[in-house]
Amino acid sequence: MTGAPAHKEVEPAILAPAERAIQMIGGDLTEKSLRAHLEGLPRVDAVGLTERAASLGTRSIKTTSKARALDTIIGLIDLTTLEGADTPGKVHSLVAKAMTPDPSDMSTPRVAAVCVYGDMVPYAVAALGPDSGINVAAVATAFPSGRASLAVKLADTKHAVSAGADEIDMVIDRGAFLSGRYGVVFDQIVAVKEACRRDDGTYAHLKVILETGELNTYDNVRRASWLAILAGGDFIKTSTGKVSPAATLPVTLLMLQVVRDWYKLTGERIGVKPAGGIRSSKDAIKYLVTVAETVGEEWLQPHLFRFGASSLLNDVLLQRQKLSTGRYSGPDYVTVD
Amino acid sequence: MPASDSRFLDYAPAPESTSILHLKESYGLFVDGDFVQANGKSFATISPATEQKIAEISSADAKDVDRAVAAARKAYDRTWSKLSGADRGKYLFRIARLVQERARELAVAESLDNGKPIKESRDVDVPLVAAWFFYYAGWADKLDHAGLGPNPRALGVAAQVIPWNFPLLMLAWKIAPALAAGNTVVIKPASATSLSALIFAEILQQADLPPGVVNIITGSGGTGALLVNHPDVNKVAFTGSTEVGRAIAKSTAGTGKKLTLELGGKAANIVFDDAPLDQAVEGIVNGIFFNQGHVCCAGSRLLVQENIETEVVERLKERLQTLRMGDPLDKNTDIGAINSREQLDRIRELSDIGESEGAVRWSAPCEIPAKGFWFAPTIFTGVETSHRIARDEIFGPVLSVMTFRTPAEAISKANNTPYGLSAGIWSDKGSKILAVADKLRAGVIWANTFNRFDPASPFGGYKESGYGREGGKHGLAAYLKSTALKAGSR
Numbered sequence: 001m002t003g004a005p006a007h008k009e010v011e012p013a014i015l016a017p018a019e020r021a022i023q024m025i026g027g028d029l030t031e032k033s034l035r036a037h038l039e040g041l042p043r044v045d046a047v048g049l050t051e052r053a054a055s056l057g058t059r060s061i062k063t064t065s066k067a068r069a070l071d072t073i074i075g076l077i078d079l080t081t082l083e084g085a086d087t088p089g090k091v092h093s094l095v096a097k098a099m100t101p102d103p104s105d106m107s108t109p110r111v112a113a114v115c116v117y118g119d120m121v122p123y124a125v126a127a128l129g130p131d132s133g134i135n136v137a138a139v140a141t142a143f144p145s146g147r148a149s150l151a152v153k154l155a156d157t158k159h160a161v162s163a164g165a166d167e168i169d170m171v172i173d174r175g176a177f178l179s180g181r182y183g184v185v186f187d188q189i190v191a192v193k194e195a196c197r198r199d200d201g202t203y204a205h206l207k208v209i210l211e212t213g214e215l216n217t218y219d220n221v222r223r224a225s226w227l228a229i230l231a232g233g234d235f236i237k238t239s240t241g242k243v244s245p246a247a248t249l250p251v252t253l254l255m256l257q258v259v260r261d262w263y264k265l266t267g268e269r270i271g272v273k274p275a276g277g278i279r280s281s282k283d284a285i286k287y288l289v290t291v292a293e294t295v296g297e298e299w300l301q302p303h304l305f306r307f308g309a310s311s312l313l314n315d316v317l318l319q320r321q322k323l324s325t326g327r328y329s330g331p332d333y334v335t336v337d
Numbered sequence: 338m339p340a341s342d343s344r345f346l347d348y349a350p351a352p353e354s355t356s357i358l359h360l361k362e363s364y365g366l367f368v369d370g371d372f373v374q375a376n377g378k379s380f381a382t383i384s385p386a387t388e389q390k391i392a393e394i395s396s397a398d399a400k401d402v403d404r405a406v407a408a409a410r411k412a413y414d415r416t417w418s419k420l421s422g423a424d425r426g427k428y429l430f431r432i433a434r435l436v437q438e439r440a441r442e443l444a445v446a447e448s449l450d451n452g453k454p455i456k457e458s459r460d461v462d463v464p465l466v467a468a469w470f471f472y473y474a475g476w477a478d479k480l481d482h483a484g485l486g487p488n489p490r491a492l493g494v495a496a497q498v499i500p501w502n503f504p505l506l507m508l509a510w511k512i513a514p515a516l517a518a519g520n521t522v523v524i525k526p527a528s529a530t531s532l533s534a535l536i537f538a539e540i541l542q543q544a545d546l547p548p549g550v551v552n553i554i555t556g557s558g559g560t561g562a563l564l565v566n567h568p569d570v571n572k573v574a575f576t577g578s579t580e581v582g583r584a585i586a587k588s589t590a591g592t593g594k595k596l597t598l599e600l601g602g603k604a605a606n607i608v609f610d611d612a613p614l615d616q617a618v619e620g621i622v623n624g625i626f627f628n629q630g631h632v633c634c635a636g637s638r639l640l641v642q643e644n645i646e647t648e649v650v651e652r653l654k655e656r657l658q659t660l661r662m663g664d665p666l667d668k669n670t671d672i673g674a675i676n677s678r679e680q681l682d683r684i685r686e687l688s689d690i691g692e693s694e695g696a697v698r699w700s701a702p703c704e705i706p707a708k709g710f711w712f713a714p715t716i717f718t719g720v721e722t723s724h725r726i727a728r729d730e731i732f733g734p735v736l737s738v739m740t741f742r743t744p745a746e747a748i749s750k751a752n753n754t755p756y757g758l759s760a761g762i763w764s765d766k767g768s769k770i771l772a773v774a775d776k777l778r779a780g781v782i783w784a785n786t787f788n789r790f791d792p793a794s795p796f797g798g799y800k801e802s803g804y805g806r807e808g809g810k811h812g813l814a815a816y817l818k819s820t821a822l823k824a825g826s827r
Binding site: 042043044045047048049051052058059060061062063064065066068069072254257288292293297300 | 344345346347348349350351456460611612613614615616617619620659668669765785786
């Protein structure tokens with residue numbers, strides 16, 4: 001056999017019966033009805049969105065509010081290592097940092113999760129032990145490009161879940177999305193969600209990475225966010241961190257607006273995870289402000305908001321030390337992982 | 338996250354320090370390059386947020402006005418009209434740079450004296466002041482290209498009277514084009530907000546501007562009347578109420594004084610059902626609650642397509658609940674104080690009339706400080722075009738919501754006002770925006786934004802919103818006369 005796969009295979013007329021989509025769009029879920037629904041969403045004015053984000057960024061968070069913000073940020077971090085060079089040793093080091101972010105101050109909270117490649121999950125699980133309170137998140141579905149067959153993506157996911165991952169960070173098929181095949185993207189998310197099912201019937205939490213840097217327009221980000229929620233995502237996540245731009249404040253604001261609209265329609269809370277490019281406490285505080293003033297501060301909890309970051313943690317620790325001692329220390333007063 | 342009964346959203350106070358200010362206890366008039374004593378009785382300027390006195394301000398009487406106009410005339414005859422455009426431009430560039438250098442001080446003074454939030458004086462007013470001087474500095478040696486033919490000439494002495502809503506910005510709108518075009522100036526700030534103009538006088542001294550080129554006199558409306566009616570001024574520029582503008586138009590008629598008026602407004606902000614909704618809500622908020630609604634071009638009439646009215650109003654109310662009202666000097670304040678007790682009374686009176694006429698009032702749940710003048714952001718729904726709150730300029734944080742069904746109806750309702758200063762259109766469809774904008778009778782039309790200002794863009798009104806344009810190339814025409822003599826030209 002030669003040539004491209006038959007088109008019928010990649011453009012399903014009837015879509016997988018995801019519960020949320022059926023409630024929102026109606027029983028006969030088709031590529032056509034999904035498209036009409038997504039295209040009916042209100043458009044985004046890029047200038048207005050970036051202005052609003054910039055204005056939220058001017059909030060001045062000082063003294064007690066800042067101390068609280070810094071601890072909140074630490075508790076929302078998915079401490080991440082996603083390198084080709086990752087080893088069990090590197091993962092052990094990351095886990096140690098996640099459990100004891102600042103050995104000079106044991107009151108420092110722990111991070112929310114460690115985020116690793118699927119084959120590193122067993123090492124992370126073993127290093128954390130049973131009572132760390134820290135989740136293991138695994139990237140899956142041929143991360144970061146997502147360019148693999150569905151069978152490979154599902155196997156990737158199932159492997160990570162069975163190895164003990166609490167959370168799966170999947171990537172959407174951006175190629176399918178950009179060529180207008182929303183149904184393909186939708187069905188894949190539904191299938192991956194099903195692959196997150198454990199033997200006991202519970203599910204690993206599913207974060208859906210949109211890779212907003214490749215979707216390029218805010219209208220696309222709104223549609224992709226909505227699509228990911230309809231298909232069953234627990235979280236919508238901006239980026240893999242491998243594409244520039246990764247998370248930006250305007251993109252995160254837009255995704256928070258989607259989540260707010262979904263909550264107003266259904267009463268159901270969806271999480272948001274900006275990932276990549278957030279390196280300073282100052283930037284992270286802008287995200288907290290944006291969350292609190294867009295969806296409300298009940299979203300500032302690990303099951304509803306996360307930062308995908310690695311170097312952010314040390315900057316927050318430095319700021320935290322500054323607040324408690326009154327002086328700035330330096331990079332040698334926080335640990336490398 | 339640690340359990341806590343306080344909220345993250347209760348941001349700790351983040352006040353901008355007033356230690357940067359070096360205020361005097363009392364200020365004289367700035368005439369002929371120096372601060373001089375006035376003959377009139379002085380008065381106190383207060384902070385509208387605390388009602389505490391800031392400084393004592395002088396009041397110019399007829400003699401003082403004579404003296405200021407004479408200084409401006411002398412400076413015009415002996416120095417300013419003799420300088421090349423390039424040299425005038427150098428002074429303007431220098432002023433612009435000094436405004437930037439002292440930006441924080443000017444912003445703090447403005448927020449203290451006017452009541453507007455520091456984030457607006459810091460991020461909008463003062464940067465625009467510098468931008469205005471930079472822009473017109475560039476024009477000073479290029480007047481041949483102002484569209485008035487070769488070698489256009491200055492008018493002479495300009496009498497300028499400005500309002501209290503954007504004290505320093507309105508001063509820049511008036512002084513920058515006047516000086517670029519080669520005129521000298523006597524300007525009177527509003528009595529409630531003279532402080533930033535007096536600090537600006539120090540900047541003029543720092544810039545070594547020749548004495549008399551700009552004279553700043555303070556006082557009440559009576560002083561303003563003396564100034565605009567002075568026989569030796571060639572040009573009158575006024576920004577303020579339509580009532581006073583009308584009186585000035587009458588008193589200057591037949592005197593040969595060139596006149597520009599920038600008066601009231603009751604702008605329509607039109608939201609179509611294909612608008613980018615989240616951004617439209619931001620634009621509505623910015624349109625009417627920016628500067629506590631003390632904006633002549635404020636989007637005080639929201640015209641929303643009937644099929645999305647419920648959703649828009651609901652989103653708007655939710656958004657208004659996140660606005661922070663309070664200390665204008667706190668960097669997180671969104672809504673500052675109403676400028677004066679008098680203005681607060683007027684806003685209250687018109688809002689009460691709105692209720693008694695049958696409109697439904699909703700105010701954001703803000704904690705009102707004990708001292709000072711405050712009015713919570715307020716929305717009226719169920720407003721009919723015949724209601725006074727749909728017709729009278731309230732000049733406060735009060736929005737009247739009306740609906741329309743078709744673009745034609747939107748246009749007809751938007752134009753159904755004696756004013757015509759500004760309008761806004763929200764739609765994702767470009768062709769619709771252009772078609773509607775073409776039929777709106779308003780001097781400034783914003784598409785998918787509101788209350789955006791740029792020195793390169795002309796600003797001014799139709800009908801009772803005044804005449805003449807400020808800003809851009811058009812703004813120069815108000816301060817120049819053509820020397821290309823044609824039949825019928827002056």
